[in-house]
Every structure is written in structure tokens, then in C-alpha cells.
Amino acid sequence: MRGLSRGLVITLLLTLIAAMGGTWIGARYIYVQRHQPSLHEFVHDELRLSADQRAQIEVLERDFAVRRRAREAELRAANADLARAIQARHEYSPQVQAAVDRFHGAMGELQKETILHVLAMRAVLTPEQARQFDTRIGKALTEPAS
Structure with missing residues (x-):
């Protein structure tokens, strides 16, 4: 059970980091394209x-x-x-x-x-x-x- 919750926490953290990175890259790309x-x-x-x-x-x-x-x-x-x-x-x-x-x-x-x-x-x-x-x-x- 402990291994499952640790894996879940790591998965959630990686998902959060990926989402934040994708958002930042996308926002920069759109700004450069539209400005x-x-x-x-x-x-x-x-x-x-x-x-x-x-x-x-x-x-x-x-x-x-x-x-x-x-x-x-x-x-x-x-x-x-x-x-x-x-x-x-x-x-x-x-x-x-x-x-x-x-x-x-x-x-x-x-x-x-x-x-x-x-x-x-x-x-x-x-x-x-x-x-x-x-x-x-x-x-x-x-x-x-x-």
C-alpha cells in the first residue's frame, strides 16, 4: 500500500511539472506568434x-x-x-x-x-x-x- 501511495505522489508531481512546463512553453509560443x-x-x-x-x-x-x-x-x-x-x-x-x-x-x-x-x-x-x-x-x- 505504501508503495502505491508513493508512486501516486510521484506520478502527480510529474504530471504537475509537465502541465506547468507545457503551459509556459505554449504561452511563450503564442505570445511570440501573435505579438x-x-x-x-x-x-x-x-x-x-x-x-x-x-x-x-x-x-x-x-x-x-x-x-x-x-x-x-x-x-x-x-x-x-x-x-x-x-x-x-x-x-x-x-x-x-x-x-x-x-x-x-x-x-x-x-x-x-x-x-x-x-x-x-x-x-x-x-x-x-x-x-x-x-x-x-x-x-x-x-x-x-x-
Whole structure:
């Protein structure tokens, strides 16, 4: 009986160690497979920008950050309007439709601002950097979200 319980304990410990090891290896593998650098990281860390390019892109990023914050404030305001309109009548009223339209308009403007920003950054790049950038943008726009 004693040999049976000792064998069971050893089996359980080995099973636990194997499970923990497998979980750790699997998590690392998935992280590496799924982690793609952001566009910001890609541009700054992988394109080997010159000092002049870095300075130009930093100006573009500062300007875009201001415009993006303004568009995001519009989105939050439109969401607040939508919440009030839904709470007022609990139906798809003209006020709800107006809030949805306002939100969609703000979202569209944010998307346009983002595209203009991406194209402005591309204009700063060398032809080889632009090729790499285009590949990265193409993947970002066509790969399914994870």
C-alpha cells in the first residue's frame, strides 16, 4: 500500500511539472506568434530612420496626437449623446439615430486623419523603407484581428 501511495505522489508531481512546463512553453509560443510590433514600434525600431527622418516623424506624431485626441473626444461625446437618447425613450428614436450618425461621422473623420498621418509618415521614408512600410500596412489592413 505504501508503495502505491508513493508512486501516486510521484506520478502527480510529474504530471504537475509537465502541465506547468507545457503551459509556459505554449504561452511563450503564442505570445511570440501573435505579438506584432505596433506601427510606431515598427517605424522607430525596424526601419532604421536617420536623425532627420526621426525628427520629421516626431513632428508628424505630435500633430496627429492632437488631432486624434480631438476626434476621440468627439467619439466620447457622441457615445454620451447615444446613452442619453436610449435612456430617454428606450427605443430607436430620431435622437438615437442622430447620435449614431454623429458617432459614425466622428469615427470616419478619425479614420481619415489616421490615413493622412500614415501617408505623411510614408513620405518621409526612403524607397526601401517605404517598401517595408507598405508591406507592414498591407498586412495590418488585411490580416484578421486576433
